[in-house]
Amino acid sequence: MNVVFRVDASNEIGSGHVMRCLTLAEKLREHGVTATFICREHVGHLCDLIEEKGFKVLKLPAPLRNTQIPLLTPHSHWLGAPLEEDAIQCKQLLQRCSVDLLIIDHYAIHYEWEHILRGIVRRIMVIDDLADRKHDCDLLCDPTVLDNPNKYNLLVPTHCNTFLGPNYVLLRPEFYEQGLHSRLRTGPVKRIFIFFGGVDPTNETGKALAAFLELGREEIQVDVVVGRSNTHKIKLKELCNQYPNLNFHVQINNMARIMHLADLSIGAGGSATWERCYLGLPTIVWSIAENQKEICKDLGRKNVIKYLGDCDLVKQENVIEKLNEMIENEQERTNMSSAGFILMKGNLDHHKQMIKNILNLGE
Numbered sequence: 352m353n354v355v356f357r358v359d360a361s362n363e364i365g366s367g368h369v370m371r372c373l374t375l376a377e378k379l380r381e382h383g384v385t386a387t388f389i390c391r392e393h394v395g396h397l398c399d400l401i402e403e404k405g406f407k408v409l410k411l412p413a414p415l416r417n418t419q420i421p422l423l424t425p426h427s428h429w430l431g432a433p434l435e436e437d438a439i440q441c442k443q444l445l446q447r448c449s450v451d452l453l454i455i456d457h458y459a460i461h462y463e464w465e466h467i468l469r470g471i472v473r474r475i476m477v478i479d480d481l482a483d484r485k486h487d488c489d490l491l492c493d494p495t496v497l498d499n500p501n502k503y504n505l506l507v508p509t510h511c512n513t514f515l516g517p518n519y520v521l522l523r524p525e526f527y528e529q530g531l532h533s534r535l536r537t538g539p540v541k542r543i544f545i546f547f548g549g550v551d552p553t554n555e556t557g558k559a560l561a562a563f564l565e566l567g568r569e570e571i572q573v574d575v576v577v578g579r580s581n582t583h584k585i586k587l588k589e590l591c592n593q594y595p596n597l598n599f600h601v602q603i604n605n606m607a608r609i610m611h612l613a614d615l616s617i618g619a620g621g622s623a624t625w626e627r628c629y630l631g632l633p634t635i636v637w638s639i640a641e642n643q644k645e646i647c648k649d650l651g652r653k654n655v656i657k658y659l660g661d662c663d664l665v666k667q668e669n670v671i672e673k674l675n676e677m678i679e680n681e682q683e684r685t686n687m688s689s690a691g692f693i694l695m696k697g698n699l700d701h702h703k704q705m706i707k708n709i710l711n712l713g714e
Contacts, residue, residue, distance in 0.1 A: 352384045352710065353449055355472070357441060358456040361393030364429055365640070366549030366578055367622045368456045369397045371478065373404055374521045375454070380405075382710055387448075389441055391431045395550060395580045400602075409444045411437070424484055425641075426458035434459070438467035445471055452476055452712055455488075458642070462487040474712045481642055482506060489712070492705065494520040494625065495646045497653075512708060517694055518701035520625040527699060529607035533631050536614055536688040540678045542572045544613035544632065547639060548621055549578025549602075555639055555662055556587060559617040560597070562670035568678070569596055574609050576600045615677055615684060617670070619662075620647045628655060628691035629698060633684040635673055637665040655690045657683075 356376060360369040369390075376386040388401050391411040398408045414431030422428070430437045437460075445453075450472040455465065461484040465475055469487060476490035482502045491507050496515040503513055543563065547555040556577060563573060575591055577584050579602040591599035603609065607630065610616070616627055616634040620643030627634050636651075637659045638644045644661060651658030659665045659673060677684060 352379075352382075352451045352712075354379060354384050354386045354452045354454060355445060355448070355450050356386065356388045356454045356456065357460065358388065358454075359391050359393060359429065359431075360395060360397040360549075360580075361429070362395035362550055362552055362580065362582075364393070364395075365621070366397055366580060368478075369401065370549070371521045371622055372454065372456050373401065373406075374523050375478075376406060377404065377524075378521075378706055379709065382706070384710070389444060391437075393431055397549075397580070400579070411440055411444075424459060424461060428459070429457070430459040434461075434464050435467070438464040442468055442471060452709065454478065461485055476709065477507075480646070486511075490514070490708065492519050492521075494518075497646070497649050514701070514705045514708075517625055517628070518697045519705055520622075520629075520695070520698060521702070522626060522629060522698065523607070525605065525607040526626055526629055529611050530629055530699075532611065533629075533692070534611075535631060535692075536633055536684050537681065538614070539681070540571060540614040540684075542574065542613045542615075544574050544576070544610055544616040545618065546576040546606075546616070546623055547619045548623065550580045551577065551583065551619075551639070553639065553662055554583045554587075555619065555637065556581075557583060557590075558665070558667055559670060560587070560590065562667050562674055563617075564594070565667070565671050566675060566678075569594075571678075572596050572598065574598045574600060574613065576603060576606065576609065578602055617674070619643065624650070624656070625695065629695040631688040631692045633657070633677070633687035633691070635659065635670070635677060637662050653690065653694075654687060655694055656687070 356372045358368050358372045360366045388408045392413040420428050452474045453472040454476045456478040465487040475488040477486045477488040478492050480495040485506050490512050492514040545559050588599045591597040616632050619639040636656045638647045639662045647658045650656045
């Protein structure tokens with residue numbers, strides 16, 4: 352079975368889309384699937400990381416400066432080319448390939464792009480979490496749907512098979528392995544985990560770190576994790592090196608283990624939200640992208656996370672106040688830990704079922 356992913360990363364887009372596609376690609380590879388990626392060479396692309404994972408990358412040219420891109424969707428500029436041009440470029444790359452499944456994880460792509468590719472691929476799958484545009488697809492996965500199972504009824508064809516809700520979050524194998532040793536967070540806070548995604552352009556990591564240092568809690572260990580695309584990583588590392596209780600990590604492969612060791616976390620919305628929930632790690636969250644806001648609000652109302660609001664509105668003093676409150680309130684941390692476990696309870700079984708459905712398309 353041959354699968355092709357159309358996905359991008361950049362300093363604006365972030366790394367989350369590529370990371371979740373890599374997770375799915377690695378899972379499919381275990382079943383003998385050949386996976387290839389199509390990515391545009393934006394500033395901050397992760398083509399090298401994808402290749403390090405053993406996958407072929409078909410590269411689209413970097414966006415030209417001052418290119419006028421019609422805003423067909425709020426995220427159209429993320430393609431780095433007009434919609435039709437991007438679709439035609441991808442079609443040319445795949446013209447001589449036999450593609451069983453094309454998987455699209457891109458906010459700028461919708462049914463018009465998909466229709467252009469429809470003639471040269473057997474099936475199309477979309478990974479989304481916005482539900483703001485129509486798709487011409489056979490499968491759709493949106494792990495952020497909590498209370499509206501009919502969210503995509505008018506946005507996908509009637510034959511489309513949908514996988515909606517946190518039970519379909521694509522978690523890396525390390526999280527399932529670590530999940531066998533999950534623990535309800537009780538007792539004092541001895542270790543804190545800080546992570547704001549692979550890019551973190553506004554340096555929310557620095558904001559969280561500065562807030563923690565203001566507390567003067569030298570007895571608490573802190574793991575600070577950043578991606579290789581983080582432009583602030585040198586200064587953050589220099590800061591961490593000044594304190595024996597601050598541990599700095601870049602593009603690690605043992606994220607689940609570090610999360611497991613933590614008693615409390617500070618981070619953004621996005622894919623890491625579900626990883627923390629799966630391991631029952633209570634978290635103080637603020638959103639760093641528009642698409643994170645609603646899901647963060649919903650999870651905050653359900654007491655799964657402690658949501659402080661949008662990054663532009665969250666000040667260091669807000670973080671200091673909430674962090675101190677959470678450190679002192681063991682019962683609230685325990686309740687949040689339990690809520691995370693409950694939310695993700697059926698994830699592994701549902702994940703396996705979705706993989707089975709994808710593999711069946713190649714038969």
